Amino acid sequence: MLVLSRKKQQSIRIGNDIELTVVAIEGDQVKLGVKAPKNIEIHRGEVYEAIQMANNEAVHVPVDVIKLMKNNPL
Amino acid sequence: MKIKTKYLNEVVIEEEKIIHFEQGIPGFQEEKNFALLDLPNNDLLQILQSIETKEIAFIVTNPHIFYPAYEFTLEDYVVDALHIEKEKDIAILTIMTIHEPFAKSTINLKAPIIINTRNKKGKQFILNDETFKMKAAISNSFNHKGGEAEC
Numbered sequence: 001m002l003v004l005s006r007k008k009q010q011s012i013r014i015g016n017d018i019e020l021t022v023v024a025i026e027g028d029q030v031k032l033g034v035k036a037p038k039n040i041e042i043h044r045g046e047v048y049e050a051i052q053m054a055n056n057e058a059v060h061v062p063v064d065v066i067k068l069m070k071n072n073p074l
Numbered sequence: 075m076k077i078k079t080k081y082l083n084e085v086v087i088e089e090e091k092i093i094h095f096e097q098g099i100p101g102f103q104e105e106k107n108f109a110l111l112d113l114p115n116n117d118l119l120q121i122l123q124s125i126e127t128k129e130i131a132f133i134v135t136n137p138h139i140f141y142p143a144y145e146f147t148l149e150d151y152v153v154d155a156l157h158i159e160k161e162k163d164i165a166i167l168t169i170m171t172i173h174e175p176f177a178k179s180t181i182n183l184k185a186p187i188i189i190n191t192r193n194k195k196g197k198q199f200i201l202n203d204e205t206f207k208m209k210a211a212i213s214n215s216f217n218h219k220g221g222e223a224e225c
Binding site: 038039040041043047048050051052053054055056057058059061063065066068069070 | 081082099100101102113114115116119129130131132133149150151154155169170171172173174176182184185198200202208209
């Protein structure tokens with residue numbers, strides 16, 4: 001992993017059209033500004049990981065869905 | 075074409091009905107093609123089955139059955155990725171995590187599945203909105219219907 005040191009208001013550029021700027025540093029929290037084209041998807045890391053986990057859980061249900069539905073006709 | 079499915083053994087699907095997820099689904103990025111299958115004797119739930127991998131199938135449902143007021147703004151990157159031109163082409167599904175008893179099952183309102191029904195492109199859209207839960211209860215809406223799912 002590339003590691004770069006940045007100060008407040010300094011930025012890094014990724015490719016031609018993505019810019020990450022350190023907007024503020026308050027204690028152990030860093031505020032980042034992301035400038036990117038509208039077609040780029042941006043998520044907090046832990047939110048994306050939580051969705052991955054939720055999807056995994058939904059696929060691997062330890063329940064016989066077909067049998068459960070037979071007993072619970074809707 | 076014939077595909078092997080997690081819940082229904084082998085089924086025949088029409089190729090033009092395959093939904094393409096160009097980036098897969100988070101956690102299953104390598105699965106690009108899915109079929110939407112009906113669950114026998116059930117009008118409420120459907121199965122989003124991977125074409126390539128038998129074991130990968132999601133139970134999905136229309137979120138508005140459980141949360142009639144559910145609405146959100148679709149970000150431009152989704153509109154672009156799915157080449158959405160008209161609002162009426164959009165179908166929204168939500169992934170259900172089944173629990174036993176069924177009334178304890180939850181739906182993921184934080185990350186709905188968006189499908190452009192015209193070109194069959196799909197994507198799971200992660201909302202940047204804190205109001206929607208990843209594990210929203212379905213049971214309240216059942217109680218209003220007379221609690222038929224309680225057992």
